[in-house]
Amino acid sequence: MRVLKADDVGKVLLKGGPARVDEDIPARFRPGDRVVTRNINPAGHTRLPRYARGKHGVIHRHHGVFVCPDAHAAGKGKCPQNLYSVRFSALELWGGDACARDSIYLDLWDDYLDPA
Amino acid sequence: MNGGHDLGGMHGLGPIDPEPDEPVFHEAWERRCFAITLACGYLGEWNLDMTRYARERMHPAKYLATSYYEHWLIGLETLLIEKGLVTEDEIKRRMGEIGAEESA
Numbered sequence: 496m497r498v499l500k501a502d503d504v505g506k507v508l509l510k511g512g513p514a515r516v517d518e519d520i521p522a523r524f525r526p527g528d529r530v531v532t533r534n535i536n537p538a539g540h541t542r543l544p545r546y547a548r549g550k551h552g553v554i555h556r557h558h559g560v561f562v563c564p565d566a567h568a569a570g571k572g573k574c575p576q577n578l579y580s581v582r583f584s585a586l587e588l589w590g591g592d593a594c595a596r597d598s599i600y601l602d603l604w605d606d607y608l609d610p611a
Numbered sequence: 612m613n614g615g616h617d618l619g620g621m622h623g624l625g626p627i628d629p630e631p632d633e634p635v636f637h638e639a640w641e642r643r644c645f646a647i648t649l650a651c652g653y654l655g656e657w658n659l660d661m662t663r664y665a666r667e668r669m670h671p672a673k674y675l676a677t678s679y680y681e682h683w684l685i686g687l688e689t690l691l692i693e694k695g696l697v698t699e700d701e702i703k704r705r706m707g708e709i710g711a712e713e714s715a
Contacts, residue, residue, distance in 0.1 A: 496654045496655060496656065497653055497654055497655045498653070498654070499649070499650045499653035504649075507649075507653065508649070512658075512659050514659075536613060537612065538612050539612060539664065540612065540660055540661075540663060540664035540667060541612070544617055544619045545613055545617050545619065545620075546619040546620040547619075562660075564660040564663070567658055567659075567660040567661075568658075568660035568661050568663065568664040569664075570661070588620075589620070
């Protein structure tokens with residue numbers, strides 16, 4: 496087991512724990528693409544919140560390839576995937592009483608998304 | 612998982628009210644909890660996503676009734692126990708010793 500020595504703390508903290516993966520995996524979506532989130536209810540870790548499952552959104556930007564947190568939390572390795580910022584209107588998420596001007600942007604992995 | 616951490620859309624928690632000039636730590640134990648969590652993370656027995664999942668697995672009623680660094684502490688205990696680095700009995704025994712020292 497690695498042991499963190501007092502003298503190394505600053506160095507280790509500066510390095511951080513980047514989740515970006517240097518791997519070229521073709522992106523399934525491009526900015527402007529319409530997507531729908533999957534209705535998943537895993538017992539494990541996921542970054543797709545309950546309120547955004549089965550909802551329609553638009554790809555806002557493509558972040559690149561990142562560690563998939565669902566697999567990583569389950570000890571199944573990094574399973575690198577493309578990560579996107581996806582825009583959802585408040586009307587789509589919360590219904591007709593929501594403010595029509597509001598949107599929410601969620602960072603979502605390929606495994607959460609289908610083309611709409 | 613559909614745990615107590617997934618708060619989006621939940622009513623009744625009151626307004627989000629940011630504290631002006633919020634300190635990094637509100638209590639001395641939080642600073643210690645942060646340091647111990649990072650030091651234990653460096654052991655390499657788990658990754659960052661596993662630490663999040665350990666906190667999410669708290670009972671939802673307990674999760675909502677505890678503070679941010681209490682989540683860190685309870686999540687860390689879960690991982691230390693699961694990886695066999697400490698036992699629940701060892702934690703309880705040490706808690707008892709500290710409690711006895713403080714009330715002496």
